[in-house]
Amino acid sequence: MASELHRSNKNTKGFYVKMKFFRSKNTKPETPFLIKHFKWILWFSLSFYFFARFLNNHEPNTTTLKTTIINHSNRALSESIQHQSSNNHGLLNDLKVYVYELPSKYNTDWLKNDRCSNHLFASEVAIHRALMNSDVRTFDPIEADFFFVPVYVSCNFSTVNGFPAIGHARGLLSSAVDFISSELPFWKRSNGSDHVFVASHDYGACFHAMEDRAISDGIPEFMKNSIILQTFGVKYKHPCQNEDSIIIPPYISPKTVQSTLSKSPIDGHRDIFAFFRGKMEVHPKNVSGRFYSKRVRTEILRKYGNDRRYYLKRHRFAGYQSEIVRSIFCLCPLGWAPWSPRLVESVALGCVPVIIADGIRLPFESTVPWSDISLTVRENDVANLGKVLDYVAGTNLSTIQRNLWDRKLRRALLFDDDVEYGDATWEVLIALSKKLHKSHRRSRTEFESASE
Structure with missing residues (x-):
């Protein structure tokens, strides 16, 4: 080792002497390479840095969840920090949702x-889109409280x-469940209890428009532990109503509502006393022998079809x-199922909803004061509908309208x-923030705290 070091030193000295030999006495010492080319080195370094950032922020589409997690791993920490607003920390209890990136055949196709x-x-589409850019979204599934499974099942039009x-x-x-459970471990560890689906159909996750068939088919076994966002809800026990379901409004385009109100203000003149447009047989x-709307719509047409104050249209x-x-x-009578898009449209456009659907659970009842902004008429009392409306019109209509025209209510029922x-x-x-007891992450944290 010593002899190698000596030889190296000799070579270095010889090279130095040779360089001195060719240098003129009047020539200034040559500027070192790094200093001479500093600007070019700095330019190259910065260019490489920004190019790397560009590639990191433009990952290619992936077909597996594992690849997706690898692609996002470098920014997961910063995203989880940046995406926590004060509202999320407070009102939402620091809620974090992981959105599965499924193959396009399940949604975007x-x-x-x-x-x-x-x-x-279309709430299944709207909720997915909103969550993709939401402050609650996390790219790290280990940090997630809930897992959103974005599958569009109602876009197959006959x-x-x-x-x-x-x-x-x-x-x-x-x-979709087979796919996510084969790619990542999170479904199997909780048997799907911290996973969220949307079932915005007549009878929710029973996936049939006829109640008897829906009840017969029931909720798929693999979804029974999960949280289901559904438009269907009743106040009595029903096989198609999951105990951990969240009742959501049907989808009405905010843009169409805004367009309508831009032409006719919500507190403008109203020249129609009672309105209904829809199927009335x-x-x-x-x-197949089933009675549509339990005959309620037929009774409305029969009783009030010739009353000029009632604007009833079947087409x-x-x-x-x-x-x-x-x-x-x-008028918001039941159809095949109790709920109706008319509930949202009526509130959004300032028309007092008259709910005729026994036992219905309404969306976001803890936020929307339905009893202060709507009327409820029992299905069997539809023959007395006229008396009810006349009474309200002569007594507290202005109070109901004043409550109804609060823009907060319109916002709460529309998906941006x-x-x-x-x-x-x-x-x-x-x-969801009120169901954090189903979060595997929270349960694990509480267990670890208790152990300490």
């Missing part, structure tokens, strides 16, 4: 049909009648919101593109 993101069942055909829903959801026993009209904003009372404080997706997050 369906968006080729524009109706997919705009019809009454070519016969144009209605959503959801016969494929069970198979599509089961396939003269002979309601029209589907569709694209601009029907312009009729709602002109109406004082909007991004989560906005007080909007429908925000209300979903508030409801």
Whole structure:
């Protein structure tokens, strides 16, 4: 080792002498390489840095969840810190949601049909979109309280009648669960209890429009432990009502509501006393012996069809919101299921909803004071509907309207593109923050604290 070091020193000295030999006496000492080319080195370093940042922020699409997590790992910590607003820390109890990035066949492929993101069942699309850019989203599944499974099952429109055909829903959801459970361990560790689905259909996760068939089929076994966001809800025991479900409003486009109100203000003149547009069968026993709307709509047409104060129409009209904003009372009778998009449209456009659906659970009842802004008429009392409306019109109508026209209520029932404080997706997050006992992360943290 010593001899090698000596030889190295000799070589170095020889090289130095040789360089002196060729140098002129009058020449200034040469500037060292690093100092001479400092600007170029700095330019190259900065360029490489920004190019690396660009690549990091533009990951390619992936087909596996494992690859997706690897791609996001470098920014997961900063995202989880930056995405925690003061509202999340406080009102939402520092809630964190992981959104599975599934292959496009489960969701975005369906968006080729524009109706997919705009019809009454489109809350499954709206909630997914809002969560993608939400402050509560985490890219680190280990830090998640809940896991959102974005599968669009109501965008398969029938070519016969144009209605959503959801016969494929069970198979599509089961396939999605198989995928996420094979890629990541989080479904199996909790048996899906901290996973969230949307079932914005007539009878929720029973996935059928006819109640008897829905009850017969029941909720798929693999979804029974999970949290289901659904429009269907009743105050009595029902096989299609999961005990951990959250009742959400049907989807109504905020843009169409805003457009309607820009032409007719919510507190403007209303020249229609009572309004309803929709299916009203003269002979309601029209589907395999089943009575549509339990004959309620038929009775309304029979009783009030010739009363000029009642604006009752059986056919569709694209601009029907312009009729709602002109109406004082909007009838919201049950269809095949108790809920109706008319509930949201009535509130959003300032028309007093008249709810005719026994035992219905309404969306966000802890936030929306339904008893102060709506009327409830029992299905069997629909023949006395006129007397009820006349009484209210002559007594406390102005009070109800004043309560109804609070813009906070309109916001709470509409899904914005991004989560906005007080909007429908925000209300979903508030409801989830009250179910943190189902969070595996929280349970683990509490156990570790207790052990200490």
